[in-house]
Amino acid sequence: MLKLEGVQYSIDGKRILKGISARFEPFAIHGIVGPNGSGKSTLLKNICRIWEPREGKVLINDRDARTFSRREISRTVTLVPQNTNVGFPISVYDIVAMGRNPHLGRFQPMRKKDREIIDWALKKTHSEGLKNRVVNELSGGECQLAIIARALATEAPMILLDEPTSDLDIKHVLTIMDLLGDLKGQGKTIIVSVHDLNLARRYCDTVSIIYQGNLFFSGLPDEALSRENIKQVFDVEATEIRADSKSFLYFH
Secondary structure: OEEEEEEEEEEOOEEEEEEEEEEEOOOOEEEEEOOOOOOHHHHHHHHOOOOOOOEEEEEEOOEEHHHOOHHHHHHHEEEEOOOOOOOOOOEHHHHHHHHHHHHOOOOOOOOHHHHHHHHHHHHHOOOHHHOOOEHHHOOHHHHHHHHHHHHHHOOOOEEEEEOOOOOOOHHHHHHHHHHHHHHHHOOOEEEEEOOOHHHHHHHOOEEEEEEOOEEEEEEOHHHHOOHHHHHHHHOOOEEEEEEOOEEEEEEO
16 A cells, blocks of 8 residues: 655655555555656655655555665665666576575575576566576666566565656567566555556546646546646547447547
8 A cells, every 4th residue: 555645855956746545555566647847756866765755645555664774765665767778788587586695694605495486487477588688788678577577576565667658669568568567466456657548548547647746636546637637737638439348538
């Protein structure tokens, strides 16, 4: 269970988050949408304590996240950042192995259990064949899968993803979104920032709209992504197109 109570955050004196209160139920995929610069990435970083709220609270299972040690928070919530570029040569296997750091003591070697979890994370993300490749030589989609595998290796019950499908080809987009659905079925709680509103409608159980640093709306995808909300927040018209019992939004 994740609750936000009046979360505010400022950068260089500019308020990015303006008192966001929200509730995210466990074992679901929660989509975060909004225009560029609305505060989506900042919100995710406040949840996992990369940044600390200036005011308000982040509560995980009714416990203030600020009372968690760094090791505890790393075991509880993990973030897949928007920028997954790695600036130094490292193998996919080694970067996924970093996900085990919260479970190991200083200078403690990996155990059989750790290696088994790394292998599971690689298999889960279809990255087994990449494990000996250097991360910064991979395609964007392959690199994204490797970073998600690192997040899985932490075994954290809550996974945050900041626009994980941006700039990816459609094959990798569907692979990642189907993977998130699979992880939800295994008891994970997913909070994902999504720029594609049709993906949010298709895969998310709830959608929260962040607009100008405020929580504009939160609810079921069809309710959140109504024509009226899309017009007010994104300043575009949306028409629902139906075909073969499915529907998608056309923007104009």
